[in-house]
Amino acid sequence: MSQFKLSIDNREKLSYIFIVLIFLTLIIGLFKLQILEHAGLAKQSENNRIRVESIIPRRGIVTDRNGQIIIDNRPSYTVSVVPAEIVKGKTIENLSELIALDTNLIRKRIRRNMVSRYQPSPVKRDISFEIVAILEEQYKKFPGVVYQMERVRQYNRQLGAETYTGYVGEVSENELKKIADAELHLGSIIGKKGIEKKYDAILRGREGTKYIEITASGQLVGEYADKNKIPAEPGSNLVLSIDNDLQIASTQAFDTFCCGAIVAMDPRNGEILAMASFPGYDANIFSSVIPESLWNEIRDDSTHPLLNRPLKGLYPPGSTVKFVGVGAGLEEGLITENTKYKPCIGGYQFGNRFFGCWKESGHGSLNAAHTLEQSCDTYMYQLGLKLGVDKLSEYYRECGFGIKTDVDLPQEASGLNPNTTYYDKRYGKRKWSIGLVLNNSIGQGELLVTPLQLARFFCGLANNGIVYKPHIVKKIQYFDKTETIIEPEIAFTLPFSKNTLKILYEGLSLVVDGKHGTAKKLKNEYYSIGGKTGTSENPHGENHSWFAAVAPLEDPEIVVVAIVENSGHGSEIAAPLVGKIIKSYMAKKLGIPLDEVDADVAQSGDSL
Amino acid sequence: MTIKYSALDWKLILAATLLTLIGVVLIMSAQHNASTEYQQNYYQRQLIWFAIAFFIFAVIVHIPPKLFDLLAYVIYGFSILLLILVLFVGTAKMGALRWFSFGSINFAPSDLAKVALLFALSRFLAYTKLPVASKRRLALTSFMVAVPVLLILKQPDLGTSLVFLVVLFVLWFWSGLSPFYLLLIVSPIISLITASHWLAWAIYFVLLLIFLFTIRPGLLFGVITVITNLAFGAVMPFLWNHLADYQKLRILTFLDPGRDPRGAGYQIIQSKIAIGSGGIFGKGLLNGSQTRLDFLPEPHTDFIFSVLGEEFGLFGALILLFLFGVIFYRAIRIAMHCRSKFSSLLVMGAAGIIMFQFIVNIGMALGFMPVTGLPLPFVSYGGTSLVLFWALIGFMVAAEARWQEY
Numbered sequence A: 001m002s003q004f005k006l007s008i009d010n011r012e013k014l015s016y017i018f019i020v021l022i023f024l025t026l027i028i029g030l031f032k033l034q035i036l037e038h039a040g041l042a043k044q045s046e047n048n049r050i051r052v053e054s055i056i057p058r059r060g061i062v063t064d065r066n067g068q069i070i071i072d073n074r075p076s077y078t079v080s081v082v083p084a085e086i087v088k089g090k091t092i093e094n095l096s097e098l099i100a101l102d103t104n105l106i107r108k109r110i111r112r113n114m115v116s117r118y119q120p121s122p123v124k125r126d127i128s129f130e131i132v133a134i135l136e137e138q139y140k141k142f143p144g145v146v147y148q149m150e151r152v153r154q155y156n157r158q159l160g161a162e163t164y165t166g167y168v169g170e171v172s173e174n175e176l177k178k179i180a181d182a183e184l185h186l187g188s189i190i191g192k193k194g195i196e197k198k199y200d201a202i203l204r205g206r207e208g209t210k211y212i213e214i215t216a217s218g219q220l221v222g223e224y225a226d227k228n229k230i231p232a233e234p235g236s237n238l239v240l241s242i243d244n245d246l247q248i249a250s251t252q253a254f255d256t257f258c259c260g261a262i263v264a265m266d267p268r269n270g271e272i273l274a275m276a277s278f279p280g281y282d283a284n285i286f287s288s289v290i291p292e293s294l295w296n297e298i299r300d301d302s303t304h305p306l307l308n309r310p311l312k313g314l315y316p317p318g319s320t321v322k323f324v325g326v327g328a329g330l331e332e333g334l335i336t337e338n339t340k341y342k343p344c345i346g347g348y349q350f351g352n353r354f355f356g357c358w359k360e361s362g363h364g365s366l367n368a369a370h371t372l373e374q375s376c377d378t379y380m381y382q383l384g385l386k387l388g389v390d391k392l393s394e395y396y397r398e399c400g401f402g403i404k405t406d407v408d409l410p411q412e413a414s415g416l417n418p419n420t421t422y423y424d425k426r427y428g429k430r431k432w433s434i435g436l437v438l439n440n441s442i443g444q445g446e447l448l449v450t451p452l453q454l455a456r457f458f459c460g461l462a463n464n465g466i467v468y469k470p471h472i473v474k475k476i477q478y479f480d481k482t483e484t485i486i487e488p489e490i491a492f493t494l495p496f497s498k499n500t501l502k503i504l505y506e507g508l509s510l511v512v513d514g515k516h517g518t519a520k521k522l523k524n525e526y527y528s529i530g531g532k533t534g535t536s537e538n539p540h541g542e543n544h545s546w547f548a549a550v551a552p553l554e555d556p557e558i559v560v561v562a563i564v565e566n567s568g569h570g571s572e573i574a575a576p577l578v579g580k581i582i583k584s585y586m587a588k589k590l591g592i593p594l595d596e597v598d599a600d601v602a603q604s605g606d607s608l
Numbered sequence B: 001m002t003i004k005y006s007a008l009d010w011k012l013i014l015a016a017t018l019l020t021l022i023g024v025v026l027i028m029s030a031q032h033n034a035s036t037e038y039q040q041n042y043y044q045r046q047l048i049w050f051a052i053a054f055f056i057f058a059v060i061v062h063i064p065p066k067l068f069d070l071l072a073y074v075i076y077g078f079s080i081l082l083l084i085l086v087l088f089v090g091t092a093k094m095g096a097l098r099w100f101s102f103g104s105i106n107f108a109p110s111d112l113a114k115v116a117l118l119f120a121l122s123r124f125l126a127y128t129k130l131p132v133a134s135k136r137r138l139a140l141t142s143f144m145v146a147v148p149v150l151l152i153l154k155q156p157d158l159g160t161s162l163v164f165l166v167v168l169f170v171l172w173f174w175s176g177l178s179p180f181y182l183l184l185i186v187s188p189i190i191s192l193i194t195a196s197h198w199l200a201w202a203i204y205f206v207l208l209l210i211f212l213f214t215i216r217p218g219l220l221f222g223v224i225t226v227i228t229n230l231a232f233g234a235v236m237p238f239l240w241n242h243l244a245d246y247q248k249l250r251i252l253t254f255l256d257p258g259r260d261p262r263g264a265g266y267q268i269i270q271s272k273i274a275i276g277s278g279g280i281f282g283k284g285l286l287n288g289s290q291t292r293l294d295f296l297p298e299p300h301t302d303f304i305f306s307v308l309g310e311e312f313g314l315f316g317a318l319i320l321l322f323l324f325g326v327i328f329y330r331a332i333r334i335a336m337h338c339r340s341k342f343s344s345l346l347v348m349g350a351a352g353i354i355m356f357q358f359i360v361n362i363g364m365a366l367g368f369m370p371v372t373g374l375p376l377p378f379v380s381y382g383g384t385s386l387v388l389f390w391a392l393i394g395f396m397v398a399a400e401a402r403w404q405e406y
Ligand SMILES: [Zn+2]
Pocket: A344, A346, A347, A357, A358, A359, A362, A363, A364, A375, A376, A377, A378, A379
């Protein structure tokens, strides 16, 4: 290689050549700008301003599993002000008159949403077309005022789907600090709750930037023809596992009640088919600036419409969790299929306290499956004492209670599954009665679950013990036409053997099919259905009414859980409600008109 | 060890002084209508910094380069220590380079590291017995550069890291690396730089062909050079233009996480309007509307050249280019003249640092290059960078004053 060693003279020559080339390039650049393009650029410099405008991408559309719209966008206009172009005594004053907003409020909003002095700062969203027309005609009266077409979120109100759609709003300063996304700036619209929040980055797309040339008087010259323009990247669409028909049926079925929640899932894969929280609210009101009075009204409503009950509502599960105790007894060898405890005489004497069964006349002697069928508390008390607080709590945990489901929605509660450690902390070491296990064994006391957790548990019962992680987004459709399909994920397996599961399942079917079943009114000739009623005592008022159902029993494909707050017994309120929802699902599946599927009129039996 | 004042390179000193004073005038003009008095007085502070920088320059001129030669590795090691230390105890402003703060004075160790690396590489290449294109020699020098670069990349700053690479390339070249390697490394980069203007690239490419034809390096080498230059100058931009814009954006953001694409596009448009509207003779001092209306962010640092172009036009810009030309010409003459190999390398490396920031800053103002935030040597506002550049001039002047020494 040494023949290639550069001699010192050649190095010098090469250096000069390099420098000359660089200077030539720079001089060509100067010549181009200062001679060739001088006239045009001089005019721009004197008369015109360049304004930076965001190109807001279309936010992704959300549909149900059949392509029916859940969330889409509608066009609207947003009026903004470019801070650098404000003329004192004119811009803000005239605008204030036009859009009926206080001048101070306008100034506050300009400052709050300001990205740079040359970029429009949104003042009011969703303005009427009349205002747009005035702004266009009388642009001289409104120097620095800009209107932009933006798309406003539109939620299908008929669905009552706020609990998972959530809503969008202007990004707050706190959120800006938390979310590391260079695309976000003050005035950006982001998801605040539900899938809008969880999938915000995917739905939002990426903002673009364009440069607009305007004259000194504010007249539009046109888009600045420059390669520096950055186009927007549209948001991606989401396909949910929700079935809009079932969602509507659920919302309608709940119509006559005040508060509660409904969750419908497919036990074979964890897909959420319908979910609703009652009372709901209109997610559309958040799309434009929400009036303070309306906001206060919602916030102070004693029925808490903003509470996301399926995920955050914490309730004692009542008898719906008796499966866990019975299952634990079978697994631990404390009982067999045929074990019968002391007969139920309407309750159980423990020490100096009598714990009642819901049926005051008593159930007599029952085996495991019939205990579930008739929901006998006495049997559960005796079994609970044998298990003890911690063993029972361990089984609750292994059935998913007290643990978040990791559903793809934000702000989920984990519930409460008390054990010795918890009681020691709460009441002091050994300062609590072992009798607390009696409450826990019938789903009362400190045990608290969310409706989604309960639905997940019943999915496990319906799916041979295999529990899938609940999820709501089925598919992400990117703007470039590629797709990501969200595959079902197994969360855990119930801690029960095949035999135990068989016995529990028998109990589940007896609740509807059995002679003394607590929900036998749901029995019909078209499809089989099983479930469990629950009535959880509520110190503040009427009992909460639960029902969890599985259908069809031969090959379960839907689990529905409903709670109706402060309404009474599970068998009287929640069971017929869930019955209606399942009826709507099965009628669609079997292809028979709804009214033909009439539940066999059974004699109203014992109820709980 | 006294030096004769007549032996000093007064042309070089005069060019650097004029550039600094032009800078002071432009800074004053750029911040003339600024909202705060603090900003309006930037030019006064620049004058004070000039006094400090000139003092340091004068001290350096009196130090024999031999001393830097002997202490080169010690200084290099010390600067690496500081770079590590600043990761733990330094303060960072807006995700940029890390500083040591001493009261109101900020000191960025990356500036010292530039000089330290220059010393260390010059010393190594001046005395090594390794053949010029040997793998060990290339690997060892690359390693010496990699250490500070990796430390600086931890505090993301693409511009400063590139300065280190430039020092390496210049010193490889000046220590006689075979043109095979050199052209293979350097010419594609020039292709890439010039490729943003088809005319610039075409001129460059023709000159490259003429050059290849003159030195006749052999068929294989010639063909490889032409192919890589075509690839970088023509094919890469072609592929680049076929990427979707958001993909480009992602690549650029990946390469330079600190950049703000929304702001950068706006700044380049404004800079081009400012320069273009200046025409041949400019609008005159304090008459630049583009700077006046503060359309240009940071006109006193990153976009100082735009202020010059607007207020003094092509005429003023050419004077500035001429003064830089004097510096580069004198640097090459000194590097050729002095007998010490270390001094020769030191001077060329110093010129390389000035040259690189000069190209990148003006290229950015003209819209050839992405916005990087490297200041224009001597002209842009900034105390530490003014001191750094005057120190580099100090090395050049000192080398020339003692050109007979080995
Ligand atoms: Zn009983």
